[in-house]
Amino acid sequence: MKLLVFFGLLAINLLDLVFGACPRIYTRAEWKARAPKSVSYLSNPVSWTIIHHSASVGCSSFATCAKFVKDFQAQHMDTNLWDDIGYSFLIGGDGSVYEGRGWSRVGSHTPNYNSNGLGFCLIGDFTSKAPATVQLEAVKSLIACGVEKKMISAQYKLIGHRQAKATECPGQALYNIITKWPPCPRIYSRAEWGARPPNGVSYLSNPVPWTIIHHAASASCSSFDTCAKLVRDFQNQHIDVNGWNDIGYSFVIGGDGSIFEGRGWDKVGAHTPGYNSNGLGFCFIGNYVSNTPPDAQLNAAQDLIACGVDLGMIASNYNLIGHRQAVATECPGQRLYDIIKALLTLPRPPNGVSYLNNPVDWTVIHHAESAACSTFDSCAEMVRQFQNFHMDENGWNDIGYSFVIGGEGSVFEGRGWDKVGAHTPGYNSIGLGFCFIGNFFSVEPTQVQQNAVQELISCGVELGMISGDYNLIGHRQAVDTDCPGDALYDIITSWPHWVNVLRLE
Ligand SMILES: [Zn+2]
Ligand SMILES: [Zn+2]
Ligand SMILES: [Zn+2]
Incomplete structure (x- = not known):
């Protein structure tokens, strides 16, 4: 009997070590939930996690928090006439966690995200004061637990409720706090790949x-099994042939984006002479x-x-190089080297940010009245020039456009979906500005560039960033300008949602 108990405890502790502990979750029975009127199921893992507050007073004990949770359920079922409490989980000020709809049931928390997301509600009003650390840590560990249980995708995205509706x-x-929560990607541990x-x-x-970026100069792989096999091969070669202590790299990345722990964040590797004791080596399989x-x-x-920066493993002002910059080698391959070189020219941070109330009702089409571009490198260079011009010459906070689209259909994030831009007077705080790189007074944009803009707008609708019955106009319909050029303007007047308006109000 004693042996069995001991073994049971040991097994639980080992599982915790491998999978990370899930926080204690008070079940519906424990907080005395009413039965739902009806239930429908999610298709897990879900891609989205949405953070809410209850906009109520806070609570800091099981008794008071459970009472709130019961009250929310009553309001959601009796006043809002929903099937059940809206949220997937609720978190008290003491870090206690309450099952709402739970991991696998569709909730009523966030329009457009209910069937592909989970809603987490922090009990309290966090308009002007931040939640307690224990409450924030509880949400983080609950989400990490959901990822481990495969209820939430390892590539999940996290948003605040306000990013889905007004x-x-x-x-x-x-909101200020969660915008600084970049989820770390799923990393397959050494135990998982059989190190x-x-x-x-x-x-x-x-x-x-x-x-330091490397390529393996190997075959490529696109599944856990094939990538893990290659990682084991690398380790065998590094230990048995090269005589090293372990696999040389800090991390190895598969073609499908799967990540394998090599030496990990905090151990000296054998990847790049001169940089092993003050750097981390990342190897692309392929x-x-x-x-x-x-x-x-x-x-x-x-x-x-x-993620390494966020965890304090990599300095925030870190330098990134290719292996060939340290020693005479082809690694990481010319093509990958070209790409990381482009990444080195990072965009400038904005001087200020303000947020839209998404979904927005207006989309505005521009052209850059510039030269055309047809490769990632040349288009990215132009987008950086626009940003410099808008910030240095116009004195704006950032590049004016929400998105910029290259001639080959590449899409560049400007202000993005949820930030107020500087593209169209009268529409900046109620719309998004899409800029075609090129000059379209007499020449038409390529079909691939046109398609990219239309797909991007559809994507914005699907994400809940643009309303389903949005209006589309050309810049010239808002102010006295030729933009987006006669040829492009003629095209967009036949696009869905184009409206024949001149000036707002
Ligand atoms: Zn909310
Ligand atoms: Zn290398
Ligand atoms: Zn314009």
Whole structure:
């Protein structure tokens, strides 16, 4: 009997070590929930997590918080006439967690996101004061737990309620906090990919100032199984052939964006002479001499580095280089090297930001009245020039446009979906501005560029950033300008949602 109990405890602790502990969740029975009027199920894992506040007084004990949760349920069912309490989970000021609809049931928390997201409500009013640390930590660990349980996608996105509809929720103070929560990507642990133990370990002094990009000059892979097999091959070669203590790289990234822990964040690797004791080495599986890495792989590497900064493992003013900048090698391949070089010219941060009330009702089409571009590098260079001009010459806070679209259909985030731009007087706080790179007085944009803008607008509607019955106009319909050029203007007048208006009001 004693042995069994001991074994049970040990097993639980080991699971906690591998999977991270889920917080204690008070069940519906525990807070004495009413039965739902009806239930429908999510298709997990979901892609979205949405943060709310209850805009009520706070609570800091099971008794008071459970009472609030019961009150919310009564209001949602009896006044709002919903099937059940709206939220997926609720979190008290003491960090206690209450099951609302739970992981797998569709909630009523956020229009457009209910069937592909989970809504987390922090009990309290966080308009001007921030939640307690214990309450914030509880939400974070609850979401991490959802990822581990595969209820939430490892690539999930997190937003505040106000990013989905016009509402103050989750309060300005809480909103300011969650915008600084970049979720770290899922990292497959050494145990998960079947690593051999290292022959020796030495530790870095984090945060490190250098990040070094490699390619494996290997076959590519696009599933956990095939990538994990390659990572084991690399480790075997590094230990058995090169005589190193362990796999050389800090992290290895598969073509599908899967991330494998090599030496990890805090251990000295064997990836780049001169940088091993003050840097981290990131290896792209595949051969990128002439092939372009998939977006999933590039995004995963960037998310991973951002996560390292967030965790305090990489200095926030870190330097990024390719292996070839340290020693004579082709690595990371010419094509990947070209891409990371472009990343080095990062956009300037804005001088100020203000937020839209999404979804917005207006979309405004512009042309840049510039030269055309047809590659990522040349288009990105032009977008940076627009930003410099708008900030330095016009004195604006940032590039004026919400999005900029290159001749080959590449889409560049300007102010993005949810920030007020400086593109169209009268429409900046109620609309989004889309700029075609090029000059379209007499020449028409390429079909691929036109398609990219239309797809981008449809995407904005799907994301709840643009209302479904939005209006579309050309810049010239708002102010005295030729923009977006006669040829492009003629085209957009036949687009869906174009409206024949002149000047607002
Ligand atoms: Zn809300
Ligand atoms: Zn290398
Ligand atoms: Zn314009």
